[in-house]
Amino acid sequence: MPDSPTRSEPRDDDATIGAIGEIAALRRILPRLESGASALLGPGDDAALVAASDGRFVVTTDLLVHGPDFRLAWSTPFELGWKAAATNLTDVAAMGARPTALVVAIAAPPSAPASLLEGIADGLREALRALAPGAGVVGGDLSASDVLTIAVTAFGDLEGRAPVRRSGARIGDVIAHAGARGDAARGLALLFAEATDAAGEPSATLAAELRARHPDLLRAQLAPSPPVAAGVVAALAGATSMLDVSDGLARDARRVAESSGVALDFSSSALGSDPETVRVALAGGEDHGFLATFPDDAAVPDPFEVIGRVVAGDGEVLLDGLDVGADGWDPYAGWDGRSG
Amino acid sequence: MPDSPTRSEPRDDDATIGAIGEIAALRRILPRLESGASALLGPGDDAALVAASDGRFVVTTDLLVHGPDFRLAWSTPFELGWKAAATNLTDVAAMGARPTALVVAIAAPPSAPASLLEGIADGLREALRALAPGAGVVGGDLSASDVLTIAVTAFGDLEGRAPVRRSGARIGDVIAHAGARGDAARGLALLFAEATDAAGEPSATLAAELRARHPDLLRAQLAPSPPVAAGVVAALAGATSMLDVSDGLARDARRVAESSGVALDFSSSALGSDPETVRVALAGGEDHGFLATFPDDAAVPDPFEVIGRVVAGDGEVLLDGLDVGADGWDPYAGWDGRSG
Incomplete structure (x- = not known):
């Protein structure tokens, strides 16, 4: 389970991403991440190099977009990073593969505080430690966008096994x-019912109150x-x-x-x-x-x-x-x- | 060079992405793509499976965001797909690797015509055919966002060679x-100087006129x-x-x-x-x-x-x-x- 995914409060000295620029922002993110046991070359060159022990690798990709996929009034940056990792790790594991690595591209508003990126990085790291020990973040990209967007691509190793596909079910199995089963949907229903204001907008204050009353269901949805x-x-x-x-x-x-x-x-x-x-x-x-x-x-x-x-x-x-x-x-x- | 990257005109029957939904949109994209020679399992399951002949794979990821990275008034959907492929293929090749595959995640406004996605898919396919024959698109994701965003992750095979890093230059080399050298910047400077209207907004009409006068420099920037x-x-x-x-x-x-x-x-x-x-x-x-x-x-x-x-x-x-x-x-x- 997430390790104290408390909301990151902007610090007094917390500059915006736009003010510090891409290079400085990356310098604040990279030390928070681990590249993992399968990384032969991690971040820092044009591309990373990852071990694929049996001569094949499993790959899946997914976008999390502010609005349809999450609300910043409800999710902490830590939870966004955690969920981005968790949902991609399960796609890799559902093939029967052991997750080995992620690459992560983030597009964030220049006006956002740099602590937003740090929180996402912390969530990615802790989710990997908890759910797929040994797997790490081997590369990434940082872009500007009015809409916070997190793109994760995850890799896995079948270790010589055949992939487990959705097409193999047989009569009698x-x-x-x-x-x-259903906890994430219960958490989302609670958020829509009890953490939106009179105008229907997601409310951080109401979400915090709801989190205190239903920590497990909100965690099932948010992290x-x-x-x-x-x-x-x-x-x-x-x-x-x-x-x-x-x-x-x-x-x-x-x-x-x-x-x-x-x-x-x-x-x-x-x-x-x-x-x-x-x-x-x-x-x-x-x-x-x-x-x-x-x-x-x-x-x-x-x-x-x-x-x-x-x-x-x-x-x-x-x-x-x-x-x-x-x-x-x-x-x-x-x-x-x-x-x- | 791009194969007739003409602007895709919306068809009379061209429904929006939001109206047809994710599944139907994917059905319009996938037949336009090729998964390539390295795809052991292509799109259709939780994850794809890609060959990595020497037990390692090179990986790079990049986001293209409407606004900072491209303008829809200047680029056709075909050119967006082409450029998204081309820029990631070079990151793989710059390690000394042969490009093998891409995964592509797209977040598009529900109000956009489905032909936008088809154009991007066509551009991806043709860039792969032209620049990295044998490499294909093995997987992807489709999301909703107010800001068109294209996330590409590209893979390569070092075929047993050591990666060529940026840190290996020696005195006397x-x-x-x-x-x-400079053509893409010349094309962008022309677009800013001659394809923006009096208010400074990118203009599709002026870009079309400029394209006729400077096809090579605009292609160097856009595709x-x-x-x-x-x-x-x-x-x-x-x-x-x-x-x-x-x-x-x-x-x-x-x-x-x-x-x-x-x-x-x-x-x-x-x-x-x-x-x-x-x-x-x-x-x-x-x-x-x-x-x-x-x-x-x-x-x-x-x-x-x-x-x-x-x-x-x-x-x-x-x-x-x-x-x-x-x-x-x-x-x-x-x-x-x-x-x-």
Whole structure:
């Protein structure tokens, strides 16, 4: 879990990024980062050099944009860095790979305090230490933009294993899940319900009060701690398919079902003891747990829980045998233009 | 050189990105891209898988932001994609690596036409075909933002060679350069002087007229064709140091001189026949040629030209033995807030 992700207060001497310039800003960020065990050459040249022990590397990239993806009134810079790392690490791990390194490009307003960048760097470093020990930040870029934007590209090593794809689920496999189900969505719903002012704008004051009352749900949304190491565990245990659950269990399960040419049948009793819990488990996005399938005769490893079975079908997602709608999240559908 | 980078006119049926959503937008982009010979798994799963033949990979990342880095009144979407690829390919090649793959994340306004994304994809594809045959786009991400932002991460293969760093220049080495010197800066100066309206705003109409009069200089700025293959050529010829000249020859030469603990002495007669040509060659940014040093007894390979010699010193850049100031480009210093 995040290590005291308290809001960074601007210091009296905290110059803006624009005033100190790119070079000085980089000098304040780089000492806060670690390049990790796989970095053969870290930051400082035209490009970095990273070890890829089995002659291949896994790569994923993701953008976090102020407005649709986060609100500065709700997230601390530390939490932004943490979440940017965490969400990319799970994409690498969902292939069955061990995360090795990140590169990070940040576009920030020249008027922002340099402590914003320091907070993001601290969050990146601590998330890597906590979720993927040994992995580090091997390179990056700093640009100017009116909209704070964090672009992370993450790398992983399959260590000779075959990648675990979303297309490998087979009829008769058990469906298993590792990580939170619905907590990130509950945290976001709380923020929208109780941390916006009368005009609907995100409020830092209300968010701080809410954080005191619901620390775990807000942390699940703002600085999640998905079980990254479970990705390799699943691969070693023979997972036939796996993906990172970012858009909600129902919507991501449909991707596995469609890619694999099967149906995924969830057990409501495994997902929760009441209908609302089951609904949020299926619909809630941004938990970044792992949805995997295992052969019927495989031992499903910790921390995975069995939540259903793969059955014959053509891309359907079922709950106790009945078709459920795919609910999820589209960055263009979900953004009302507010930045917060 | 770019293949007819004409401005994409919105079609009557051209829906906005926000109206069609992320999934449909991706369906319009992906068929326009090629994942290349090194892609073991391309787009479609949580992450891609790329070959790294010698057990290492070179990686660089860069953000292009509407406003400080480009103006939509001046650049076509095709040119944006082209330049995003070209500038990252040179960073990979400047390590002496063969470019193998890119991942690309784009944040675009929901109100933008989907043809904007198609144009960027076409530019990426054609730049890869022209500058780094065999390399492709193996993955990406699409987000919403008020500010069009293109994040490219590029990969390369050293094929068993040692990386060519900026710190390896030795006293007595010859200094050589491959690529344009000052053309991109000349193109940008023309755009600022002749393609802004009375209020100082970038003008698409004036840019089109200017493009007809100065096609080569505008192309050098908006869709440059740096000699990417020269990076591997230099490495094979024994280059002792190398970097991509993005911020101007003087400023980037200072990086080599400081990293290597030497001074770089340029010959004015090699840089141009008149003082203004020499000044622009030293100061002009964004050419993305290669500055390399070679042992005195090495044969300097085509397309490199000898432009000076490494001498004793402590980070200085000299012209005919006299210290010159380091002139260059800082994204925070250079942006006046206009987007165009």
